[in-house]
Amino acid sequence: MTKKMMKVAMKLSKIVYIGNPEFAIGPLKHLQKSEDFDIKLVITQMDKKRSRGKLLPVAVKKYAIxxxxxxxxxxxxxxxxxxxxxxxxxxxxIIIVAFGQFLSRSFLNTFKDKVLNVHASILPQYRGASPINHSLLNGDDETGVSIMLVDSGMDSGDVLKICKLKIDKNHNYNSLSEDLSELGGICLVDTLRNFDDLFSNRMIQNSEEATYTGFITKDMGKIDFNEDAVVINNKMRALYSWPKLFFEYNDQTVKLHDFDIVEKFSENEPGQIIKVNEEGIFVNCNDKCLVMKEIQFPGKKRMSVSDYLKGNQIEKVKLR
Structure with a gap:
């Protein structure tokens, strides 16, 4: 009997997969690669207006097609x-991954104990919309993926399995999302293969220990130079995809793409530009000095400070 015939002869678990963004592609790929599952249907949100008003499919729909x-x-x-x-x-x-719609009680009753969610945190920590961002914002050393049963609450269902991941100092939102998406696929496949045993030993979440994360907003990217360097660096990592860090220079909103941290060498107040050279723009924060290396002015391409200075000047003003 060929491998293909053996797969047909086996009783495969029939899967409905529901998700939208890039993060949801990793678990879908792992289900595809496994010989235990048959993906009968992929459900996504409707196409969205994106580049120049064009209607484009969400990432999972594009992949599924x-x-x-x-x-x-x-x-x-x-x-x-x-x-x-x-x-x-x-x-x-039914597997839900970053779909962005609440499931009604009627939906959950119709498919009782069949609906699972892949959530990018170690529950009950970081329930809600932005768990990956908040792991980085808070400077956590560890995060993970929780495979849980879906109930009518906000990520409050019983947990079947948790898979953990160390956060590297070089992780930003994009790279950590990729690693958690991959881990989520591995964790999901193992959960489904051992579902009966994991279901019998599922963990009820303690809601008193829960923390909630809201949506990331643009204003979160504005640099507060009165904060410590580690806080600003964590924001850089957490908001790497969007909205990125930015500051106000002479009534212009300038994005900051890269910086180094050095010890203070002046007593200038936080936010004051101390000096400018090919190494970067030197600005104190609360405890250290930031050396801004790559910036982007409105309507312009991102560029190194050294390249920017070839045709422009930076005034020694206080940044806001």
Missing amino acids: NEDLPVFSTDNINSDESIEMIKSVDPDF
């Missing part, structure tokens, strides 16, 4: 149409 997986897009996962679409494939499991 390229992989010839059946795709259904909806702006209401709880609608009768959505539920009937899922029921038509009679799934063994």
Whole structure:
């Protein structure tokens, strides 16, 4: 019997996969690679207006189409149409990864104990919309992925399995997201393969220990030079994808893409430009001195300070 025939002969777990962003592609790939699962349907949100107003598919939809997986897009996962679409494939499991819509009690009752979520934190820490960002913002040494049953609360369902990951000092939001997406796929496959045992020994979350994370907002990227260098550096890592760090220079909003941290060598107040040379723009924060190495003025390309200084000047003003 060929490998393909053996796979057909096996009873594969039928999967409905629901997700949107790049992070959700990793677990989907791992389900595809495993011989234990049959992805019957991929559900995403509707196409979004992006570049120059064009309607473009979310990352998971684009991937699913390229992989010839059946795709259904909806702006209401709880609608009768959505539920009937899922029921038509009679799934063994429904996997939710960063979908951005709450599931109704009716949806959860219809597919009781079949709905699992891949969440990028060690629950009950960092429930909510931005767990990866907040692991970096808080300077954590460790994070992970929790595979949980979905209930009607905010990431409050029983946890089946947790897989942990050390946070490297060089991790930023993009690289940590990639690593957690990969880990999430490994953790999900292992959970589904051992579902009965993990379900019987699932962990009930202690909501009193829970922390909640909201959506990342643009104003979070503004540098407060009265903060310590480690805090500013953690913000750089956490907000690397968006909105990035920025400051106000002569009524212009300038993005900061790269900087070094050195010991203070002057008593200038935080935010005051101390000196400017090819090494960078030297600005004190609360405890150290930031050496800004790569910046971006409005409507311009990002460039090193040394290149910027070839045709421009930086005044020694106080940054806000």
